[in-house]
Amino acid sequence: MADRPRVRPATMGDVPALAAIERACFGREGADDLLAAELTRSWARVRVAELPGEGLAAFVDGWLVADEFEVHFVATRPERQRRGLGALLLDHLLAEVAAEGATAALLEVRRDNAAAQALYRTRSFEVVAERRGYYDDGEDALVMRCGLGRFLGGPGAGGLR
Numbered sequence: 001m002a003d004r005p006r007v008r009p010a011t012m013g014d015v016p017a018l019a020a021i022e023r024a025c026f027g028r029e030g031a032d033d034l035l036a037a038e039l040t041r042s043w044a045r046v047r048v049a050e051l052p053g054e055g056l057a058a059f060v061d062g063w064l065v066a067d068e069f070e071v072h073f074v075a076t077r078p079e080r081q082r083r084g085l086g087a088l089l090l091d092h093l094l095a096e097v098a099a100e101g102a103t104a105a106l107l108e109v110r111r112d113n114a115a116a117q118a119l120y121r122t123r124s125f126e127v128v129a130e131r132r133g134y135y136d137d138g139e140d141a142l143v144m145r146c147g148l149g150r151f152l153g154g155p156g157a158g159g160l161r
Ligand SMILES: CC(C)(COP(=O)(O)OP(=O)(O)OC[C@H]1O[C@@H](n2cnc3c(N)ncnc32)[C@H](O)[C@@H]1OP(=O)(O)O)[C@@H](O)C(=O)NCCC(=O)NCCS
Pocket: 025, 026, 058, 072, 073, 074, 075, 076, 077, 080, 081, 082, 083, 084, 085, 086, 087, 088, 109, 113, 114, 115, 116, 118, 119, 120, 122
């Protein structure tokens, strides 16, 4: 990527841009209030990838609960996908929460979301369980888990490719 992305914590000023990414990636309208509430939670970790001169291109959101980190969303603007931003954000955030004491990361992903599953596998997540009919539309979830020991050395440490 010619322009290096910057990873930083999301701020309230980012909410409209985050909501636009949610709309583009998930078709969800009106996420502004939910995102603003998320930014007030001390246990939430929302990190953005910003491209110089272009603004926010991707974000990741999750909760640090005791010694586990729950990844809730990773989303990259459609026109900026497959440029390493999702992997970059996960590497930064997983290194950050590992340094805070998290020993594992967990997430649920739709069974038919091959792109997300592929991304998570590149970060060493493995399927550990299935939840039948987990989503509102009846689709199954796969539960994926990743030990965070390998991320303790910083953002570059977890990338195994
Ligand atoms: C899943 C998602 C976040 C990936 O983000 P991204 O920034 O495009 O991911 P990256 O460029 O960092 O991809 C890293 C690796 O993941 C895998 N990967 C990512 N997208 C993939 C796809 N569409 N198909 C296959 N593998 C994929 C590849 O191994 C890729 O490495 P490569 O490009 O060198 O082959 C993005 O597709 C997205 O926003 N989707 C819609 C929202 C969503 O479903 N989020 C996940 C559930 S919350």
